[in-house]
Amino acid sequence: MLTLPTLAKVSNPAKTEVDVINVSNAVQSEITVVNLIDLPMSNPDYFPLLLANQILGGGSESRLFMNLREKHGFTYGAYSSTGAGRFQSKFSANAAVRNEKVDSAVVEFLKEINTIRTAKVSAEELQNAKNLYNGSFALGLENPARIAGFASSILINDLPKDFYRTYLQKLNAVTADDILRVAKKYYNHDNTRVVIVGKTEAFIPGLKKAGFTVNQFDSYATPVTAAATTSTATTKAAKDVIASYIAAIGGEAAIKKITSLQQNGEMDMEGNKLTVTMKNMAPNSNSMEISMMGQTAMKQVFNGTTGYAMQMGQKKELTGDDLTEKKEEKGLVSQLYYATDGWKVESAGTAKVGTADAYKLAITSPSGKKKTEYYDVKTGLLLKDEKTVTKGTVEISQSTEYGDYK
Structure with a gap:
């Protein structure tokens, strides 16, 4: 029998909180709405939650995607995921959003989460979600590694031996009432966390205006006071x-x-050490070369009027914005x-x-x-x-x- 350690449960906040981390040069902000859940795969709620997640944020036809991307144009995509297993897991919904639309996007995230908690999904939405799982489950059986994964999952999660044999039967038995019940139980609205990483000066005022209390943290999750950021x-x-x-x-x-300046440096990329050499000569000639193991990987040269970039032996003349930017550099x-x-x-x-x-x-x-x-x-x-x-x-x-x- 497999024995796994017991970990202390972590609580969700008593009231919904907005926690932000500043990345001052971010073009977009990453929004994650998240709450912790306790959902063993042996729990009967597992199958309704699979379908609830698919309807809410499982793909390009989900409610989050259709709202935040198709309706409002806040993002390229908005999705959700619902974890399950022997240990405490999480439900999360996320998207990368333009800084100036963060406050509006947070409102829409919470709106969609609340809607699936308070109103039944349509028969069409439910059937579409079931169809997707029926198809993907059948296709997965063609892969021997998938079947081996089923065996290990049964062992690790202490599941009945017929768990995957009856998988589709249990999935297709899920009703709209089941979706409503589990969404209300596992998807928090009044006691969730909204974590936002981005250019805080662009969206904090909007969040406060929308009525949210905002907590600021540094990149190591240490609380930051207003005095420390102002x-x-x-x-x-x-x-x-x-x-x-x-x-x-x-x-x-x-x-x-x-009249001239040379800068030398090193950096690591996927375990490989790269050597960087940058040279500048007055008034505005410059070059940059990146090499690995003595071989030039990338080189860029500008003589004050024209220039080129070379990578992997391919040489390309500098044009457009790249050339304009070089010409604008003075001294x-x-x-x-x-x-x-x-x-x-x-x-x-x-x-x-x-x-x-x-x-x-x-x-x-x-x-x-x-x-x-x-x-x-x-x-x-x-x-x-x-x-x-x-x-x-x-x-x-x-x-x-x-x-x-x-």
């Missing part, structure tokens, strides 16, 4: 912030004497040129970077590319920059933090 420093003119930075790193005259310290050539620098208030108070500047390049820079109030030094780059149709958020100045 800078008390007085705003400073953007040109003065830049001037302080230039002075802090040695002054304009000293910087202009620098080895770009801040020296923020007052020229159509650059726009605006104060965006103050913020916290770690424990440091920082001036926040919104930077717009001549071509309209935007980024945000944070400068230490005390030292004037650059602490962090954030920007979003587009590769094809994909937007990628990039954040770089600076420290250990010497």
Whole structure:
């Protein structure tokens, strides 16, 4: 007989709470509505919950998907999952949502969860869910590994030996009343957790306006107080912030004497060590090379006018936005040129970077590319920059933090 350890049960919150973690350069926010459940697979509620989950968020025809994507356009997809087994598990519903629509998306998530808890599903929804499971179960029997998985599941979850022999019989016996009963029992509404990871400044005001109490945490789940996330420093003119930075790193005259700069680094990717070499030469020529085991994996070169990128032996000329961005880079310290050539620098208030108070500047390049820079109030030094780059149709958020100045 297989003996598994006994773990203490963890409680759900007494009242629904919204817990947020800030990722200041996030383009989208990840929303997860989650509550813990206790559902052994031997429990008769197991089969009704399989179908309840399918109807609520099991696929592209589910209620969450049709609401958040098809009706409102908040996300590319919204789904749910319901765990089961010997140990405490969870029900969760999730989606990646545009920052400015987080508050509305949370309302819709809770609305759909509450609806399936309080009103019977239609006969059509129930039959469609059953049809999907009947078909996938039959197809799965063609895979020997699936059958072996059934055997191990019976052992691990202490199931009757005929559990999978009677699987479809029990599934097809589920009624709309069963769905309503288990949804109300296992899918929490008034005592659930809504966890959101994203750009908090973009959605916290909306959540509070919608009536939610918001708890803030750092990336290690340590509570963050409002004072820790809000800078008390007085705003400073953007040109003065830049001037302080230039002075802090040695002054304009000293910087202009620098004609070249080389940076060397290493990084690990899937267990492989990559060597990175970046070279810059005044006024705006640069190159970057990434190599592995002495062989060049990727290289990019710009001579001030034209350039190319080479990867896996394939060479491609820089064009479009990539070329424009390179041409806009001036000098080895770009801040020296923020007052020229159509650059726009605006104060965006103050913020916290770690424990440091920082001036926040919104930077717009001549071509309209935007980024945000944070400068230490005390030292004037650059602490962090954030920007979003587009590769094809994909937007990628990039954040770089600076420290250990010497």
